[in-house]
Amino acid sequence: MNLFAYRGGRLHCEELPVDELAERFGTPLYVYSAGTFRKHYARFTRAFAPLDPLICFSVKSCANLSVLRLLGSLGSGFDVVSGGELFRALQAGAPPEHIVFAGVGKTQEELTEAMQAGVGRINVESESELSVLSHVARRFDHPARVAVRIIPEVDARTPHHYTTTGTKDNKFGVPIEQAAALFRKYARVPVLRLCGLHLHIGSPVRTVEPYETAIGRAVALVDELRGEGFTVDTLDIGGGFPADYERAEALPAAAYAERIVPLLEGRGLRVVIEPGRCLAANAGILLTRVIHTKDTGRRRFVIVDAAMTELIRPALYDAYHFIWPTYAEGRVPVDWSREQPFEGLVRCDVVGPVCESGDFLARDRALPALRRDDLVAIFTCGAYAMSMSSQYNSRPRAAEVLVDGREPRLIRRRETYDDLVQAERV
Numbered sequence: 001m002n003l004f005a006y007r008g009g010r011l012h013c014e015e016l017p018v019d020e021l022a023e024r025f026g027t028p029l030y031v032y033s034a035g036t037f038r039k040h041y042a043r044f045t046r047a048f049a050p051l052d053p054l055i056c057f058s059v060k061s062c063a064n065l066s067v068l069r070l071l072g073s074l075g076s077g078f079d080v081v082s083g084g085e086l087f088r089a090l091q092a093g094a095p096p097e098h099i100v101f102a103g104v105g106k107t108q109e110e111l112t113e114a115m116q117a118g119v120g121r122i123n124v125e126s127e128s129e130l131s132v133l134s135h136v137a138r139r140f141d142h143p144a145r146v147a148v149r150i151i152p153e154v155d156a157r158t159p160h161h162y163t164t165t166g167t168k169d170n171k172f173g174v175p176i177e178q179a180a181a182l183f184r185k186y187a188r189v190p191v192l193r194l195c196g197l198h199l200h201i202g203s204p205v206r207t208v209e210p211y212e213t214a215i216g217r218a219v220a221l222v223d224e225l226r227g228e229g230f231t232v233d234t235l236d237i238g239g240g241f242p243a244d245y246e247r248a249e250a251l252p253a254a255a256y257a258e259r260i261v262p263l264l265e266g267r268g269l270r271v272v273i274e275p276g277r278c279l280a281a282n283a284g285i286l287l288t289r290v291i292h293t294k295d296t297g298r299r300r301f302v303i304v305d306a307a308m309t310e311l312i313r314p315a316l317y318d319a320y321h322f323i324w325p326t327y328a329e330g331r332v333p334v335d336w337s338r339e340q341p342f343e344g345l346v347r348c349d350v351v352g353p354v355c356e357s358g359d360f361l362a363r364d365r366a367l368p369a370l371r372r373d374d375l376v377a378i379f380t381c382g383a384y385a386m387s388m389s390s391q392y393n394s395r396p397r398a399a400e401v402l403v404d405g406r407e408p409r410l411i412r413r414r415e416t417y418d419d420l421v422q423a424e425r426v
């Protein structure tokens, strides 16, 4: 469900042909659809409405201030994992109590910033962190509101093992069986209000079962802790809900809610959910232009002006992104699958200009024959694309545009060569 569609053979974002955006703002260019963000947010909140949860958009997935403002205006809070993300959320005008702060290595400075801001909850990930926080919090006249991130020991069966986070092989959280001991030791420390649990099992999680198991274990722990006399009023179930990469592959939020809601309803818990990808990924594309093509006799390469610097997911996770020319008369794809049912497609690797063999955006992909200057769209780039970008090979970062109906708004200008050296001192 997104507002990118071919009309008259031309790819549009909402009411605008994307080739016009490329002409005006240059390439590579991230293009986001405001309407798609709204639709996805509405669908997600509707699905989980019986829990009246606090939705905290995961800033790491798409961190642009205008996107955060848009989601904030819809009622979203924010999940942040660094002082920088906290800064962004505050800059975007988020009420501090709607910010949750996770992260396995928060520094004393970052914990201090979180206390200064008065964030809604600090999700601690180790006893060491809890101990540092209990010292930091003494300097403030309000207690630190704290949840313990637990390891539910659930394999989320994510497409790549780098994105599984809910087992003892991963660095996140504390083993669930150690959580009660932390409550016994810290829940009565006067500067702490230790009264919640947090979990995030991975991303994307394409089936509901891992959530059911993890939440079931968390709820059992809540009961145990309450049985010992502790107040536990919050359960943050993290994010990880999927997006469509290949076709309509992602289960809708309603399918998750249908089985998660009954586990949590009526338990006197403030439920927090931290979706990122499922709100943002399909709300963005990356536009890129063909610079050169060449054939090595073994492989055909299409070299485009976007690279692993703009989209690292293929290199990092071997992730699949659908790619297609923005002008596709007679060959408008019916879905986003690898094999499209058209005659005359050419197998090629779509690669960037970065000096790494790992710099590819697609490998062995059947595409219409591409020529210099052709404009190509890489889909599902609203999440973990720009936010994971880099300046490697001294490439200035690309611009971002947010389209709302007929209105394109430049929400991040393209970086210049001066930006590359701005922070350096000689």
Ligand SMILES: Cc1ncc(COP(=O)(O)O)c(C=O)c1O
Pocket (backbone or CB within 6 Å): 058, 060, 061, 079, 102, 200, 202, 203, 204, 238, 239, 240, 241, 274, 275, 276, 277, 278, 383
């Ligand atoms: C703690 C936490 N919450 C939420 C998310 C968001 O995940 P997703 O974008 O898949 O919803 C992440 C992603 O890494 C995370 O680490």
